[in-house]
Amino acid sequence: EAGVAQSPRYKIIEKRQSVAFWCNPISGHATLYWYQQILGQGPKLLIQFQNNGVVDDSQLPKDRFSAERLKGVDSTLKIQPAKLEDSAVYLCASSQMGQRGETQYFGPGTRLLVL
Amino acid sequence: AQSVTQPDIHITVSEGASLELRCNYSYGATPYLFWYVQSPGQGLQLLLKYFSGDTLVQGIKGFEAEFKRSQSSFNLRKPSVHWSDAAEYFCAVGAGNNDMRFGAGTRLTVKP
Numbered sequence: 001e002a003g004v005a006q007s008p009r010y011k012i013i014e015k016r017q018s019v020a021f022w023c024n025p026i027s028g029h030a031t032l033y034w035y036q037q038i039l040g041q042g043p044k045l046l047i048q049f050q051n052n053g054v055v056d057d058s059q060l061p062k063d064r065f066s067a068e069r070l071k072g073v074d075s076t077l078k079i080q081p082a083k084l085e086d087s088a089v090y091l092c093a094s095s096q097m098g099q100r101g102e103t104q105y106f107g108p109g110t111r112l113l114v115l
Numbered sequence: 116a117q118s119v120t121q122p123d124i125h126i127t128v129s130e131g132a133s134l135e136l137r138c139n140y141s142y143g144a145t146p147y148l149f150w151y152v153q154s155p156g157q158g159l160q161l162l163l164k165y166f167s168g169d170t171l172v173q174g175i176k177g178f179e180a181e182f183k184r185s186q187s188s189f190n191l192r193k194p195s196v197h198w199s200d201a202a203e204y205f206c207a208v209g210a211g212n213n214d215m216r217f218g219a220g221t222r223l224t225v226k227p
Binding site: 004031033040041042043044045048056091093095098099100101102103104105106107108109 | 147156157158159160161164166205207210211213214215217218219220
């Protein structure tokens with residue numbers, strides 16, 4: 001079974017530029033999560049999708065971050081414009097139904113450096 | 116709101132020695148608790164999880180964890196550490212929509 005795929009693996013941009021990350025979850029998984037992991041911290045949930053609908057985006061900085069999952073499969077997370085403090089690893093995860101306690105399967109992440 | 120504290124930022128143990136990583140949680144209801152491991156440049160891999168029932172949970176790679184409600188703890192243990200166990204370990208508590216709150220992590224170094 002293929003795991004969660006993410007691209008690119010690394011990205012370096014200058015502040016005020018825009019950037020987009022892509023995630024393809026495990027086939028058949030209805031729930032998709034985006035996490036931000038700042039160096040030295042645990043992952044923090046940015047947004048959770050159930051199929052193509054948003055379940056929770058309470059911690060997403062909506063003035064600069066956006067995410068979509070138009071067909072309920074793969075997803076894109078965008079930052080525009082980027083700030084220095086956005087430097088982090090962006091992790092995508094998926095689970096089957098989004099029920100409490102379900103195992104979340106994580107991709108390898110995209111490491112973003114904002115200069 | 117749920118939260119997780121991992122008191123130890125970095126732990127060093129000798130290969131073959133036993134290991135215990137501490138995790139304390141705060142959650143109003145019965146917690147769903149997880150331990151994940153993250154190797155450099157990799158995503159997170161689930162080691163084990165606790166929902167209910169037996170408070171001693173067995174996981175992959177020889178790890179186990181014990182849920183102690185009275186102490187709000189879910190400590191991870193391994194009787195004999197291998198060099199390949201060197202990684203970052205995260206404890207997490209799961210809430211209603213399966214959103215998880217992670218601790219800050221404990222980095223494990225294994226000495227030969």
